Amino acid sequence: MKAFLPYPLILLLALAACEGSGSGQDYTERASEDVLYDIPMTEQPAPPMEYAEELAFAPEARQAGGPSGPSGVTQPPVASSDTIQKQIIKTASLVYEVKQLQQAQYTVDSLVKRLGGYISSSNQNNSSQRHELNLSLRIPSARFDALMQALAALPERIDHQSVEARDVTEEYIDLRSRLQTKKKVEKRYQELLQKANTVKEILEVEEKLRQLQEEIEAKEGQLRYLTHQVSYSTIHLNMYEVQKFEYLPSRSPHFGQRILGALDGGWQLLLNLVLGLAYLWPLALVVAVAVPGIRAYRRRRQRGH
Template identity: 25%
Template sequence: MKSKFYALLLIAVLVLTACGAKSQSRDFPNLTPSGTMESPSFENDFASGEKSYDGMSPNVSGESGLPPANVVRLVIRNAELSIVVDDPAKVMSTINQMAERMGGYVVSSNLWKSVNYSGIEVPEASISIRVPANLLNQAIDEIKNLTNDRQKDVLSENVSGQDVTKEYTDLNSRLANLEEAEAQLRSIMEEAKKTEDVLNVFNQLTYYREQIEVIKGQIKYYEESAALSAINVSIKAHEAVNPISVAGWKPSVTVSKALQALVNSMQVIVDAVIWIVISVIPVLIIIFLPLYLIFLAIRAAVRRSNKKRLAKKQADTVQPTNPKE
């Protein structure tokens, strides 16, 4: 009877020892997000729990998780125009109304006055608008139609496009991975028992949430930039561009020619000085410096010879006198 009791007691001790060892072997994972920022890590173990979390490190590698069929091509198209009109203020107001009619909006608008060659103040304006990308060409045509002559009064036109498909796809892949990692951390947080473990998981969640919001902002910027094209328009008055003409004489043209002649003359003078400093002066130094040194040496020798001759002549003219006894 006693032997059976001791056997049962020994089996119970072995079972309890095995359970204790199993409980101590449950470690909390060290979760370190991949990225440029360093996030907090876990250094403590769970004191209790029902699941093992080994190997559950969140996957935020940034690899593309979107199938090729779901890739959306994004191209940001913008335009810049410079036009000449009769009334810049009126044209600026018309462009403002056009943007609102197309479903866009005005980013900025400026109206000021400048002085032309005759001292007369003429108005100038600039306006930046955003219109739907599919209406960009229509908007450009309407702006050109505001001029008197599309061939002469459109000073410049530039339409540019930027393909951001790769950046957009990468951001969506990173967003999907970060959101998956956040979901894993939330499930791990539900299993955490110790206060310190809960705080560590909360720090991890805060880090991932911050990264998610940053990437969402970048994605929103690309989507809005691709959906709405920007148009920057510089508006000038004819008086500020066309030269003044008095009975066939154009003073502004004469002034321009005189200024150009002055620039050409100064260019010739500066070029001559540069050639003299860089090419002529070094050659003159190489040629005349040895000659000048020889001249100095000869002059010094002649002066020494003259001094000796003068001293000898003075010595010959002085006769010694003997005193009378």
């Protein structure tokens, strides 16, 4: 009886040891999982290769920083407007009264040439009240403020002054993005053109290419125009010089001069009358011939009766 007592005790000790080892393994696995979840997403290991393709097309994997997004799936860089310099179109409108318009025009011409700009249009109007000059100045955007400060020394009085800055960054990004997309599509069509086998396929691809190239040229023209508008600012400058009013009294002739003028006018009238009669001499000749003839004709008729 005593000989069999150790065997149940040994069996119980063996079972307890197995349970202890199993719980220790579970604790180790849970601890490793907790450590893995505590690691930032950028430092976690990549998923196995057999799951990488499925994860790449999962909705969570396509979202940068998503809750299920694995670190093995890299996200494409997203273009941001912060990486592009602000595209600003500056326009100013100025109305100045100047002391000497000609001198002010010479000063403006010198300033614009010195700062690398040009005058796109010029129009001058003169009246008895004032002389006016309208100019449209195109100046590099980097020197817009310098020219504005220099022009501020010209006027005797400022009638109007306004500056507008229009942000076209979004429009610029949109145009450039559309242009890049169309160029990629053009490249694909060119590759398809090389692989076309039949005449029909070649004609269809060439027609698509022609339409696409026209769209690309239009977008490039819009982008060049927008870039030029951003690169050069516009200043509409109106300068005028007020003309002084001078009263000039009319000089009327005295009485003696008026008498002499009247006598001279009467003499000229008589001369004109004589000249008019002289112009009528053919008519007088006709009357002189016709009247005696008519009288002679009447006399013959009376004798016949």
